[in-house]
Structure formats: structure tokens, C-alpha cells
Amino acid sequence: MLQTVYNTFLVIVRAYPMTLILSVLPFFLALILGFIVAWLKMAKWRPLRIVGTLYVNFFRNLPYIILIFIIYYGVPVWFEIDIDKYTVAVLSLSLNQAAYFGEIIRGGLSKIQTGQIEAGEAIGLSRWQSLRFIVIPQVMYAVTPALMGQATQLIKSTSVISVIGITELAMVGRATTISTHAPFVCFTWVAIMYFVVCYMLQWLARKIERKNLRIMRGT
Amino acid sequence: MPDFITESMTYILFMDHRDVFLMGLVRSFYALAAGMVLATVLGLACALLTYNDRGWLNKIIRLYITVIRNTPFLVQLYLIYFGLPSLGVRLSAFETGTLTIMLNSGAYISDIIKAGIQAVEKGQSEAAEALGLSTAQRFRLIIFPQALPQIIPSVMGQYLIMFQDTSLMAMVSYPELTRSIMDVGNETYYFVEAFIVGGVIYLVVLNVMELLSGLVERRFRLKTPGRRMA
Numbered sequence: 001m002l003q004t005v006y007n008t009f010l011v012i013v014r015a016y017p018m019t020l021i022l023s024v025l026p027f028f029l030a031l032i033l034g035f036i037v038a039w040l041k042m043a044k045w046r047p048l049r050i051v052g053t054l055y056v057n058f059f060r061n062l063p064y065i066i067l068i069f070i071i072y073y074g075v076p077v078w079f080e081i082d083i084d085k086y087t088v089a090v091l092s093l094s095l096n097q098a099a100y101f102g103e104i105i106r107g108g109l110s111k112i113q114t115g116q117i118e119a120g121e122a123i124g125l126s127r128w129q130s131l132r133f134i135v136i137p138q139v140m141y142a143v144t145p146a147l148m149g150q151a152t153q154l155i156k157s158t159s160v161i162s163v164i165g166i167t168e169l170a171m172v173g174r175a176t177t178i179s180t181h182a183p184f185v186c187f188t189w190v191a192i193m194y195f196v197v198c199y200m201l202q203w204l205a206r207k208i209e210r211k212n213l214r215i216m217r218g219t
Numbered sequence: 220m221p222d223f224i225t226e227s228m229t230y231i232l233f234m235d236h237r238d239v240f241l242m243g244l245v246r247s248f249y250a251l252a253a254g255m256v257l258a259t260v261l262g263l264a265c266a267l268l269t270y271n272d273r274g275w276l277n278k279i280i281r282l283y284i285t286v287i288r289n290t291p292f293l294v295q296l297y298l299i300y301f302g303l304p305s306l307g308v309r310l311s312a313f314e315t316g317t318l319t320i321m322l323n324s325g326a327y328i329s330d331i332i333k334a335g336i337q338a339v340e341k342g343q344s345e346a347a348e349a350l351g352l353s354t355a356q357r358f359r360l361i362i363f364p365q366a367l368p369q370i371i372p373s374v375m376g377q378y379l380i381m382f383q384d385t386s387l388m389a390m391v392s393y394p395e396l397t398r399s400i401m402d403v404g405n406e407t408y409y410f411v412e413a414f415i416v417g418g419v420i421y422l423v424v425l426n427v428m429e430l431l432s433g434l435v436e437r438r439f440r441l442k443t444p445g446r447r448m449a
Contacts, residue, residue: 061425063386066418073410156291183301191290198289
């Protein structure tokens with residue numbers, strides 16, 4: 001029995017890097033897209049705001065598994081290019097999570113007083129400089145804990161990628177149960193591995209949140 | 220309806236197989252309804268049980284919630300669907316899926332309820348104590364009614380997430396909407412069209428659910444008189 005536990009661990013842990021890589025890339029892409037979405041939703045021109053709202057509504061209300069399949073089967077047909085599973089995974093995850101990231105960033109941005117950019121200009125900074133040195137640091141500090149929480153959700157969503165055959169943790173777990181007939185052991189290992197990553201992110205988020213509170217209090 | 224829609228493969232596929240899609244949607248709702256009831260009950264129970272610090276019970280429930288929050292729904296589903304039989308328990312796909320939804324959303328709902336309870340000012344609780352109300356009366360008459368406006372929108376949000384989770388039950392062969400879509404796709408090889416139909420159905424249903432939830436919120440805000448006292 002102990003031998004099975006050890007062996008399954010060795011097999012399953014090899015999929016760990018895949019899950020992590022497939023989380024990191026979409027995280028940064030979704031972050032960039034999220035900024036764009038937040039900017040869209042806060043634009044002065046109404047059509048831009050509508051586009052932003054439609055984007056968020058669409059990608060939040062479409063189950064991720066459906067989105068993956070639409071991109072996986074649809075892109076080769078519509079754009080007549082061959083697309084590999086990994087690109088499908090990264091693309092779909094980025095699009096999906098960007099909707100959530102966008103809302104979080106928008107929430108952070110809306111809390112910043114509008115006068116900050118003008119105040120920066122008053123002391124001689126350009127519009128871009130006051131954005132870069134005054135607004136964005138504040139937004140990042142305010143937004144990071146919520147972003148880490150959403151990153152946890154992102155990592156958990158990578159498990160759905162298994163449906164198009166990528167060898168990440170959930171898929172490997174399912175495959176190993178077929179050969180070892182010890183499903184409980186296999187999936188417990190998978191769960192533990194997800195748990196470790198997510199829990200560390202959560203702990204990091206809490207640390208940053210506490211540091212934020214201390215900074216705002218001035219200690 | 221314009222021709223480019225009625226003559227598109229997507230529409231034709233939808234009309235040809237609409238009974239399959241409909242049955243799938245009904246089964247999704249069936250799982251959702253069961254999940255909503257069970258998860259809410261479980262969440263409420265966990266929140267109430269951890270209201271006062273009871274040592275080991277609190278620790279166990281906290282552990283359960285932490286595990287659920289840090290593992291993916293799909294993995295929880297696999298663990299229960301594939302793992303339970305090896306422990307001797309044999310359940311149907313519907314029962315395992317609903318059980319997973321109950322455990323998963325129950326944990327989130329429990330945290331939502333607890334957060335709502337914390338949000339009620341401490342002064343209310345202390346004032347109630349000063350008036351001589353017991354803990355149970357305090358909770359039932361003062362704290363919980365004031366926590367509800369906070370709790371209900373978030374819980375309804377969790378219901379929406381729950382409906383999206385039912386789409387993952389397709390991976391354990393429960394013939395709900397996503398599974399029906401996959402089956403139609405496998406049968407006709409028109410995968411893109413099938414998933415577009417599914418996507419549209421999910422979008423419509425979830426948007427309707429969002430609208431309903433907004434209606435409930437608005438109705439509810441008119442129903443809380445207590446806020447105007449202070």
C-alpha cells in the first residue's frame with residue numbers, strides 16, 4: 001500500500017510543472033488584458049464602456065469548459081490555422097480570467113481619487129508620469145490581495161484544461177487511476193499539490209494585505 | 220428571423236437536436252436545484268456551528284473549508300466520483316455530482332454567511348445582551364436579520380457559480396447540458412456549432428439568473444425596515 005502511495009506520487013508530480021507553467025503565462029496575459037478591460041469600462045466614450053461591459057459579461061457567464069471547446073474546435077475552422085492544445089489553453093484561460101481581473105482592477109482604480117493625476121501635473125509631472133509614479137503604485141497595492149485570490153481561482157481553473165488532453169495534474173491523476181486502481185490515493189495527491197500552491201498564494205495575499213494596512217495606517 | 224441565422228448550421232443543429240439540449244438543460248437545473256438547497260443548508264449549519272468557538276469542531280470545519288477553497292472543483296468531483304467506490308460506497312453520477320456541489324458551495328456559502336454576520340456591528344450584539352436576550356435570541360432576532368442584506372446577494376452569486384459548476388459534471392458522465400453538447404458533437408461531428416449552441420444557452424440562462432438575482436436584491440432592500448432606527 002505504501003509502495004502505491006509512493007509510486008503514484010512520482011508519476012503525478014511530473015505533471016506539476018505543466019500546471020504551473022500553464023498558470024503563470026495566462027496570469028500575466030490576463031493581467032494585461034484586465035488593464036485594457038478596466039480602461040475600457042472607465043472610458044469617457046460610451047461605446048467603449050459598452051464593449052467592456054459586454055466582454056466582462058460574456059466571459060464571466062460562459063462556463064470555462066465551453067469556452068475551451070469553442071476555441072479548440074472553432075479556431076482551426078474559422079481562421080484556417082492549426083492551433084496546438086497549449087495555445088488554446090493559454091488563450092482561453094487568459095480571456096476568461098481577464099474578465100475577473102478587469103473587474104478587480106477597475107474596483108481598485110475607482111477608489112483612487114480623480115485629483116491625483118491633476119495633482120501630479122501641478123507639481124510638474126506629465127500625465128503619463130503621474131500615472132506611473134502616483135496612481136499605478138497605489139492601485140497595485142490596493143488590488144494585489146484580491147488579485148492573488150483570483151490567481152488562486154486561475155490555478156484551479158487549469159484543471160479544466162485536462163478536457164482537451166493536456167497532461168496537467170487533473171488529467172494525469174485520472175490517467176494514473178486507470179493503471180493503479182487506487183483512485184483515492186491518486187486524486188488525493190493531485191488535491192494536495194493544488195492545495196500547496198493555492199495555500200501559499202493565499203498566505204502571500206494575507207501577508208500583503210497586512211502590510212497594506214500597516215502602510216495606510218502609517219506605521 | 221434573418222436567413223443567415225435560420226440557414227446556418229448552428230441553428231439547424233439546434234433545431235434538430237433541441238430535445239436533447241432541452242433534456243440536458245433540465246438535468247442541469249435538477250442538479251442545480253438540489254445543490255442550491257443542500258449547499259445552503261450545509262453552509263448555514265457550518266456557519267452556525269462555528270458561531271461560538273467550540274475548539275475541535277471549529278478546527279475540523281475550518282480545515283474542511285480551507286481544503287475545499289484551495290482545490291479545484293473538478294478534482295473534488297474526481298475524488299468523490301472515482302474515489303468513493305474504492306471505499307465501498309457506490310453512488311450514481313447525479314448523486315456524486317450533487318454531493319460535490321453541496322460540499323464545494325457549502326464551504327463558500329458558510330464563509331459568506333460568517334462574513335455577513337461579522338459585518339453586523341458589535342454594538343448591536345452588546346445592546347441585545349444588555350437587554351437580556353440569550354445568545355440564540357440575539358442571533359435570531361437581531362444579528363441574522365441585519366446580516367441578511369449582505370448575505371443574500373453573495374449567496375445568489377454563489378448560485379450562479381454553482382450553475383457553471385454543473386457544466387463540469389459532464390466529466391463524470393452525468394447527461395446534463397455540456398455532456399449533451401459533447402454527445403451531439405460526437406454524433407454529428409459538428410463540434411463548433413454544438414458548442415456555440417451550448418454557449419448561447421448558458422449565456423442566456425446565466426444572464427437571466429443574474430437579472431432575477433438583481434430583482435430579488437431590489438425587492439429585498441425595500442423590505443428591511445430596521446436600518447432606519449439609528
